[in-house]
Amino acid sequence: MENVIIIGAGASGMMAALTAAENADKRVILLERQQRVGRKLLATGNGRCNLTNTGAAIENYHGEDRDFAAPALNAFPPEKVLDFFRNLGLLTVEEYGGRVYPLSDSANSVVDVLRFALEARGVELRSACPARELRREKQGFTVETDGERLHADKLIVACGGAAGAKLGGVNDGYELLKMLGHKRTALYPALVQLVTAPEYPRALKGVRADCALRLCAGGNVLAESAGELQFTETGVSGPAVFDLSRAAASGGKGLVLEADFLKDYEEAAVLNLLRQRRESLPALPASDMLTGLIHNRLGKMLVKYAEIKANIPLKALDDAALHSLARACKGFSLPVRGTEGFDKAQVTAGGVKCSGFNPETLESWFVPGLFACGEVLDIDGDCGGFNLQWAWASGRLAGRLGT
Numbered sequence: 001m002e003n004v005i006i007i008g009a010g011a012s013g014m015m016a017a018l019t020a021a022e023n024a025d026k027r028v029i030l031l032e033r034q035q036r037v038g039r040k041l042l043a044t045g046n047g048r049c050n051l052t053n054t055g056a057a058i059e060n061y062h063g064e065d066r067d068f069a070a071p072a073l074n075a076f077p078p079e080k081v082l083d084f085f086r087n088l089g090l091l092t093v094e095e096y097g098g099r100v101y102p103l104s105d106s107a108n109s110v111v112d113v114l115r116f117a118l119e120a121r122g123v124e125l126r127s128a129c130p131a132r133e134l135r136r137e138k139q140g141f142t143v144e145t146d147g148e149r150l151h152a153d154k155l156i157v158a159c160g161g162a163a164g165a166k167l168g169g170v171n172d173g174y175e176l177l178k179m180l181g182h183k184r185t186a187l188y189p190a191l192v193q194l195v196t197a198p199e200y201p202r203a204l205k206g207v208r209a210d211c212a213l214r215l216c217a218g219g220n221v222l223a224e225s226a227g228e229l230q231f232t233e234t235g236v237s238g239p240a241v242f243d244l245s246r247a248a249a250s251g252g253k254g255l256v257l258e259a260d261f262l263k264d265y266e267e268a269a270v271l272n273l274l275r276q277r278r279e280s281l282p283a284l285p286a287s288d289m290l291t292g293l294i295h296n297r298l299g300k301m302l303v304k305y306a307e308i309k310a311n312i313p314l315k316a317l318d319d320a321a322l323h324s325l326a327r328a329c330k331g332f333s334l335p336v337r338g339t340e341g342f343d344k345a346q347v348t349a350g351g352v353k354c355s356g357f358n359p360e361t362l363e364s365w366f367v368p369g370l371f372a373c374g375e376v377l378d379i380d381g382d383c384g385g386f387n388l389q390w391a392w393a394s395g396r397l398a399g400r401l402g403t
């Protein structure tokens with residue numbers, strides 16, 4: 001019987017283990033350094049687990065060579081992932097933007113059905129058992145844990161990335177693969193809050209807005225996104241911000257975030273709305289100028305940002321003031337100081353270089369019998385279920401062990 005050792009019982013490792021265990025002539029051992037399997041999975045999607053996205057396409061992924069991800073994603077697309085989970089007993093529901101969640105609305109359900117299946121398929125789970133060292137032998141590999149030396153004919157490294165440090169994100173995977181000769185790229189926190197000049201975000205803490213965002217450097221647009229933004233104590237968060245965080249983390253200094261809070265209206269149309277309001281409600285204080293158009297607190301803040309006095313009646317505002325308010329609605333800008341760190345990041349941008357692995361099998365080109373899957377590789381996805389989709393798809397492919 002062939003010994004298969006999988007290091008890491010997160011999303012991709014559990015998927016790899018279940019796949020390898022479909023083959024009766026394999027003894028599958030799954031090592032997990034934490035006390036419980038799938039600890040990070042439990043925290044995904046704010047505890048709801050956005051487990052895939054029905055619109056997943058290669059354009060949703062990033063890395064030095066994102067096309068590397070295509071064979072795995074094509075072989076195990078979202079509909080197959082959902083079939084797989086249905087067979088494990090998990091019902092799901094699709095929400096806006098193709099995001100899929102468990103019908104129970106609880107990430108626990110996802111981890112539970114995976115745990116049950118691991119047990120039913122005879123996978124030997126060893127928790128609180130970190131892999132410390134890997135050695136290549138004449139035949140297979142030696143895996144050193146704390147106090148044990150295990151033999152593997154085939155080895156799958158599924159240790160995840162550095163993101164979500166409080167949930168167990170570590171650098172182990174990069175280090176273990178380095179011991180076998182694999183190199184990594186630079187690492188950046190991604191899908192993470194941006195830290196900005198604090199004055200406006202702090203005052204607007206908790207306010208959410210649907211908007212279009214642009215990340216600019218020296219007048220050039222580095223990245224764009226649209227969707228929900230949330231103001232925080234130190235800056236901005238939310239899906240639309242997360243989608244820019246990769247560019248912000250690697251974009252250097254002097255970055256500015258521009259938000260358009262009326263993205264479906266041209267500036268001239270906004271100006272017309274403001275003129276109509278001045279005409280119909282001449283006695284209204286300027287602080288209420290944007291009431292009904294934009295979230296109340298944000299509207300008042302934009303009036304301040306446009307340097308308009310709050311108590312002045314609308315009839316006293318000239319066209320120049322209305323212009324500057326329309327511009328504020330369409331181009332509210334915040335100097336970016338950086339991103340939050342790996343602690344708060346949902347994913348790691350960068351990772352072990354994909355060029356060391358065969359994209360059709362995820363086997364190392366130069367260490368036969370060694371496979372890698374999930375976030376430890378230099379592939380990261382957009383916000384919306386794309387990272388777990390990559391974890392499932394790459395785990396499925398690695399778990400086939402080249403067959």
Ligand SMILES: Cc1cc2nc3c(=O)[nH]c(=O)nc-3n(C[C@H](O)[C@H](O)[C@H](O)COP(=O)(O)OP(=O)(O)OC[C@H]3O[C@@H](n4cnc5c(N)ncnc54)[C@H](O)[C@@H]3O)c2cc1C
Pocket residue numbers: 007008009010011012013031032033034037038039040041043044045046049050051052129130131132158159160161163164167168169170172173345346347373374375376384385386387388389391
């Ligand atoms: C707060 C948060 C929310 C997220 N929400 C979503 C979401 O809703 N949708 C989405 O698609 N993605 C989400 N993500 C991203 C997603 O969780 C990860 O991309 C995904 O879990 C990566 O899977 P993985 O198997 O590569 O790594 P992980 O799931 O991190 O699993 C790696 C496992 O390996 C173990 N390990 C590490 N080193 C060793 C070692 N030396 N020996 C033994 N075991 C080891 C770790 O303890 C861990 O259990 C979120 C991430 C975070 C942090």
